[in-house]
Amino acid sequence: MKRTKKITALLLTLALMLVSATITACGDKTASQPSETAKPVKVSKAPVVSENTETVENSAASDETAKIQVDKGKLQVSKSSELSKTPTAVKIKPATDPGAGRKTAPEITLADINGKTHKLSNYRGKVVLVDFWATWCGPCRSEIPHLVRIYNTYKNQGFVALGVGLDDTERLKNMVKDLNISYPILPDEQSISSKPYRVLGIPRTLIIDKKGRIAFDHTGFGPGMQVELEKEIKQLLAEEY
Numbered sequence: 001m002k003r004t005k006k007i008t009a010l011l012l013t014l015a016l017m018l019v020s021a022t023i024t025a026c027g028d029k030t031a032s033q034p035s036e037t038a039k040p041v042k043v044s045k046a047p048v049v050s051e052n053t054e055t056v057e058n059s060a061a062s063d064e065t066a067k068i069q070v071d072k073g074k075l076q077v078s079k080s081s082e083l084s085k086t087p088t089a090v091k092i093k094p095a096t097d098p099g100a101g102r103k104t105a106p107e108i109t110l111a112d113i114n115g116k117t118h119k120l121s122n123y124r125g126k127v128v129l130v131d132f133w134a135t136w137c138g139p140c141r142s143e144i145p146h147l148v149r150i151y152n153t154y155k156n157q158g159f160v161a162l163g164v165g166l167d168d169t170e171r172l173k174n175m176v177k178d179l180n181i182s183y184p185i186l187p188d189e190q191s192i193s194s195k196p197y198r199v200l201g202i203p204r205t206l207i208i209d210k211k212g213r214i215a216f217d218h219t220g221f222g223p224g225m226q227v228e229l230e231k232e233i234k235q236l237l238a239e240e241y
Contacts, residue, residue, distance in 0.1 A: 097241050102213035105130075105206065106196040110164065110186035113173050118162060118184055124212050126158045127236040129229075132193050132204040134166040135175045139221040140203045144179050146226035150233060151183045157237055158210075164188050166202065205229065209236050 108120040108130070120128065131147060133140035144163075151161040161183035165172040169187045176185055193199040197206075200219075207216040207229070216232045218225070 098239055099209050099211065099213050099215060099241075102209065102211075102215055104212055105208045105214045106192070108162070108164070108186075108192055110188065110190065110192070112184040112186050113169055113176065116184070118186060120162075120208070121212060123160050125210050126160050127154075127210060127233055128208040129159070129161045129233065130206045130208065131161065131163045132166065132188075132197070132199045132202050133163060134202055135171045136167075137202050141175075141179070143203050143205070143221040143226070144181060146229070148180065148182055150226070150230050153230075154233060154237065155183075159233060159237060162186060164193060166193055207232050207236065209239065211241065 105120060109117065111117045120130075129147065129151075131140075131143070133144070135141075147161055147163075151159065155161075163181065163183060163185040165175075165185050165187050167175075167187070172185050172187055175181070193204075197204070203219075203221050205218045205221075206214055209215045215236055216229075218229070
């Protein structure tokens with residue numbers, strides 16, 4: 001009996017030793033295996049959605065921000081530069097007045113052959129040609145057809161022509177018909193030709209700029225002079241102040 005107990009105890013001891021050795025071996029094997037390095041997880045910034053405007057903003061790698069707007073099923077995409085600056089106003093220097101040295105033309109207030117009153121100052125902002133002439137003047141009659149052509153060409157561009165006649169109204173009316181004059185003819189009933197304009201010879205042709213100043217002053221008329229007159233008129237029409 002005692003021998004049997006000793007054998008049983010010995011077997012239990014051997015079994016416990018075997019179990020202990022097995023557990024130790026498993027622990028060493030587990031410890032000897034290298035642990036895997038955790039892979040970094042890339043976390044992207046989640047788009048921010050505004051509850052009120054339903055606007056999604058996502059930062060890009062560039063210097064621009066993409067903005068996506070959703071409006072009732074419609075997708076709108078716009079880009080705004082983060083580096084953009086508020087534009088500043090550019091100051092533009094006003095053009096130099098090319099006629100700063102010109103003298104203001106004396107006022108003219110005369111009625112034309114149809115009774116309509118013309119006042120020179122009312123034509124400010126336009127280029128005005130004032131022609132002093134008479135029916136008995138040969139050079140005057142030669143000049144007038146050229147003035148008619150020039151007037152008809154530029155009258156819609158801010159050009160006005162006024163003929164101041166040194167004759168009675170009836171003679172002027174007849175000459176208007178004969179030469180088909182299309183611009184106003186004003187009988188000089190107030191003698192402005194002698195004072196304040198001091199006309200000593202005719203035709204006397206003045207070209208007045210948009211500010212009412214005498215830019216060009218010609219006395220007499222000869223072949224080719226109409227070219228010079230038209231050039232001067234075009235120059236004044238192009239002037240800006």
